[in-house]
Amino acid sequence: MTSYDASFRVWRGDTDGGGLEDFTVEVNEGEVVLDIIHRLQATQAPDLAVRWNCKAGKCGSCSAEINGRPRLMCMTRMSVFTREEVITVTPLRAFPVVRDLVTDVSFNYDKAREVPSFVPPPGVAPGEYRMQQIDVERSQEFRKCIECFLCQDTCHVVRDHEENKPAFAGPRFLMRVAELDMHPLDAAADAGLDRKRTAQEEHGLGYCNITKCCTEVCPEQIKITDNALIPLKERAVDRKYDPLVWLGNKITRRRT
Template sequence: MTDQATFRVWRGDSTGGRFESYQVEVHEGEVVLDLVHRLQATQAPDLAVRWNCKAGKCGSCSAEINGRPRLLCMTRMSALPPDEPITITPLRAFPVIRDLVTDVSFNYAKAREVPGFIPPPDLKPGEYRMQQEDVDRSQEFRKCIECFLCQDTCHVVRDHEENKAAFAGPRFLMRVAELDMHPLDAATEAGLDRKATAQEQHGLGYCNITKCCTEVCPEQIKITDNALIPLKERVVDRKYDPLVWLGNRIGLRRKD
């Protein structure tokens, strides 16, 4: 059975644009990306859209469908209102290059600001040993496909351009949290305080845990509950707990 859907697609570039309406055939079992490809093949061959795997694992086809950040390849047409126009726009938090393609280089810049895993100096790579519980704890965060939907929906980034310089966003604060809880990360021994940098360099304090990032994650990572909130708790303990503060002071004096 073949139906018709009305697509309202944003067309334009960095100088401006407008919505164009199209009638597109819909077949049973299709996802939005199928219809975008059909639209390119039949009516809009110059429509720019970024995609790669069509399996929900590369994160390339991020866009906004009816105002909600989603992957085009993982949004089934059957899950959308059948009798209403479907509006497709580029990610709102990032500059438009053309049509549905945005410049997400902000995210790569933030990734470079997070120091990577620092291995223990007394162990060779083949000698790393971890408890399975610790592996499971951080493995959730390794499922991230870098679609940047969490970055797009985070209102700290989305609604306040001026915050971008000081705020890494949920994807990269999650990376800091993962490294901070890694039992083999030797950042402290190397003179790097991940808790301090989370607050002072990556803007953890800007996050007010609305869980909007968790809601749009296609990998169903509990970004807020399992990464950001625990990281906030550890930062607060480090900064305000009197016993921790005293221990740090004693430690500093011993070094002196």
């Protein structure tokens, strides 16, 4: 096994501010960035705050920005960097810093609560739901999400415009709306809930300009833009501008 010394720059600080601190730390063959952060804690910076759990790319806890790119530290191998490269590790930029590499991601949980849940079909008991396999596979892709919030962090609507946060759910939760909207058993419409309308008016679908930056950073390789956001936009536009739908709404309003 070979080892070498790598140059790291790690952001240290809290809600009052902070900056990058330089470290030289040993790297062994096969290690990932999270291993190096743990070694820093053990040998040089015992008070370094970092959030992690599974170290297997499934909990989404160790999200950070590595050389400016949102990544999971546990899934970023040291072998992708040259030995001479200075590796910079900073907290997620889109969210407030708590301390060091730990950020306050409660924004995302607030947005999750704003998305109405699955509405069970009437007259069908749990365990009796039946779906075509193709429909199962369509939604299964979105259920691979580990909620690392890298897509939320890299989305420039959130990242570069703090003022957009109240009106924009972000790609992770627009993907959730899309999943429910295409679910063949979701009875939201029967309950008076129009998911396409709420996607536009309450979750900020119109803010998304499909740059695919969210898809590029997804560690589960979910095609967020192509398979969720673009189809949802198409369905929402069809719903809003379809002349037959417009006429039906006009007639309904007159009758009421």
